[in-house]
Amino acid sequence: MATRLGALLLGLLWLDLLSSLAGDQQQHILGAPHTRGVAEAVKYMVIIDAGSTGSRIHVYTYSPGMEGLPMPDIRLPDAQMRGLPGLSAFADKPQEAGQSLQQLLDFASKQVPAREQAATEVHLLATAGLRLLEPRVAEAILESCRNILLASPFAFRKSWASILSGTLEGVYGWVAANYASGALQAYAARRRQGRRHPSVAAPFVGVFELGGASIQVTFHVAKPVNDTNVRILNLPHLGIPLYTHSFLGFGQETAQILAATAALASMANLTTDVVVDDQASVEVAMDPCLPRGYSGTVNGRPVAGGGYFGLCRQLAANLIAGQCTSPRCPIGNGSVAPPLLQGKFLAIENFHHTASLLKLGEQPSLREVAAAGERYCGAAWPLLQEQYAQQKTSQELLKYCFSAAYIVALLHDGFGLGMDERQLHFTNSVTDRRGLQVDIDWTTGAAVVAAALASSGARSHSSYDFLLFPHRVDHVMRASSATVKAEFYLLAALAALFAALLALHLFGSRIWKRKGQTSSPRHPSSPRTGTSLQANWKPERRAD
Structure with missing residues (x-):
């Protein structure tokens, strides 16, 4: 009877360990x-x-x-x-x-x-x-x-x-x-x-964020790949491979500053003499990424808005890919090439703000973004101030000519999206289970x-x-390939250990039965193998 209870206890402990490892590979991290x-x-x-x-x-x-x-x-x-x-x-x-x-x-x-x-x-x-x-x-x-x-x-x-x-x-x-x-x-x-790869009620969406100083790209990948940017998201009942990378210094604000500096250098010969207060003329540099008719200063130097969307897009493309001519170049000539975007994406923050101001709807093509950007850049600055006075300040309105050009260059020249694709949803919100819009x-x-x-x-x-x-x-995340291999080898080792312990236990029970035939039934001695198994099991349990 005691041997049967011991075997049953051992089996239950083993099943519990198997469920904690095989049922959810990530569960041991979070409990x-x-x-x-x-x-x-x-x-x-x-x-x-x-x-x-x-x-x-x-x-x-x-x-x-x-x-x-x-x-x-x-x-x-x-x-x-x-x-x-x-x-x-x-x-x-x-x-x-x-x-x-x-x-x-x-x-x-x-x-x-x-x-x-x-x-x-x-x-x-x-x-x-x-x-x-x-x-x-x-x-x-x-x-x-x-x-x-x-x-x-x-x-x-x-x-x-x-x-x-x-x-x-x-x-x-x-x-x-x-x-x-x-x-x-x-x-x-x-x-x-217990479903290892369940089909979710609503498909996962990737998130592409154009912030002020950086870009974040995160999306679910079909299976872990040998990429240092792919991690496993570990939360209770979750084990989801994600590609995630942040491109620091390539947000909209920082990129526009870089573009303005580049414009001053590349447009040195494209200047205009402007008469100020009936005094001597002043040489003013032209910035193609500012609306037509705008005048101001950049780095203390007088500039005039050219409103040339094509030139602005070229400046943006140079920031992103430099002199690279391949379809997917490392951003800013860095070491990380943009990933191939998989699945549906939400393009948030400055993606959404730009599409909203230009009245492009939630799912425009890049060709439509370019056309709207060209219209905005070419509009007279006083007209833009009047048209959007209730929505944006004058300082904010200066961003959108460059923003439209930067989005097209980033997604087409940087990430390889076709000009007519509609893979991205330019929105800052999703519809929740109640049918309400919730900001991301x-x-x-x-x-x-x-x-x-x-x-x-x-x-x-x-x-x-x-x-x-x-x-x-x-x-929260671990390198996917190393994790899967480690857990596989651990599970295999424990399976071998269990088989050895079970064989030892059965062998010991036979010896016990033989001894039991000559021992007093009123004072059975406890099998030492049972105690040994419990002692050997506990360290393995703690290790998990």
């Missing part, structure tokens, strides 16, 4: 799924997106996952407020940066009940604006922010304010889009039911990931730890 049967109290999370042009505070309300719910329930849309300028604007006076957050914190304190504020974590994650600064200056800006955050009513530690890597910014944006649409929840639910923001993805880790019930680090160390992407 077993949350299995509490009753809903927990509503929780709050505050995340500050310190971007290149402004800071935005997000207040999220969520409920941890329960039994039967594969992921936490984040209430969308979140409460948010934007403040100007961006933290990078304080490079010359970093000690004043923190004060720019005060109005944002005042807003958040009105969203979170007073009784919950001390338990609500606030995180500040800076993006490309601070990535481009000298590390010493960026750290001084962050330290100023930490002092303000420490004085807030929310839970905060100094290490909770940091610079977010471009890789995780891209991943968070992808998570946000696919969580809001319900695709992640559908995939996780079917994965939990990487901070939502960060909130989903942190809440999912908390709800897994087995992680040893706090949400702050995950958000604080963006460079430790193995907390």
Whole structure:
């Protein structure tokens, strides 16, 4: 009887180990799924997106996952407020940066009940604006922010304010889009039911973000490939291979500055003599990326808007591909060539803003973007100011001639999209399961990931730890090929070990039966092999 119980116990332990490894290859990183049967109290999370042009505070309300719910329930849309300028604007006076957050914190304190504020974590994650600064200056800006955050009513530690890597910014944006649409929840639910490669209710969408100082590209790949930019997204019930890469320095704002500088150099011979106040004429350089009729200065030098879309696009293409003539050149003559885009994409931020202003709809072709950009660039500057006075400031309107040209050059000359393709949806929102439009923001993805880790019930680090160390992407993503191989070999080794232990156990049970024939039935001795098996099993269990 004892031997049968021992064998049964060993078998159950083995099945439990198999389910933890084979049922979900990533589960051992984040622990077993949350299995509490009753809903927990509503929780709050505050995340500050310190971007290149402004800071935005997000207040999220969520409920941890329960039994039967594969992921936490984040209430969308979140409460948010934007403040100007961006933290990078304080490079010359970093000690004043923190004060720019005060109005944002005042807003958040009105969203979170007073009784919950001390338990609500606030995180500040800076993006490309601070990535481009000298590390010493960026750290001084962050330290100023930490002092303000420490004085807030929310839970905060100094290490909770940091610079977010471009890789995780891209991943968070992808998570946000696919969580809001319900695709992640559908995939996780079917994965939990034991389907290794479930067909999701709504297909995953890639996210292509044109920010102010960087570009993020993230999308699901059909299978892991030998590419350092492909990672496995590891969350409870999820194991999704993603391509993700951030092209720092090629956002719209930084690219336009580079283009303007290049224009001054390349257009040195294309100047116009302009008479100013009946005085001597002034030599003015022509910038093809500024609307026709605009006059101003660039780097202290007088410039006039030429409104030449074709020349502007050529300047943009030179920034992206340099002198390269192949269909897919490394961006900026760097080491990373643009990937072949797979599947449906959401083109967000400046992609969307440009298409919206030019009234192009959600799914224009690049040919339509080029035609609209040519009309905008060639329109008289006073007419543009009058036409868009209710929508944009004059300073903002100066961006869209270049933006249209840059989008065409980036997607066609850089990423190889055809001029008539309609693979991208220029939008900043997705339709959720309720039929409502929800904005896409990487901070939502960060909130989903942190809440999912908390709800897994087995992680040893706090949400702050995950958000604080963006460079430790193995907390969420691992190199796909190495992971699959390691887990395969581990599983094979454990299978061999189990077979050996089972054989040893059966051999020992036969010896026990022989001894049992001569031993007193009232005082059976415990089989030493059973104790040995338990002792040998536990270290393997702990190793998992």
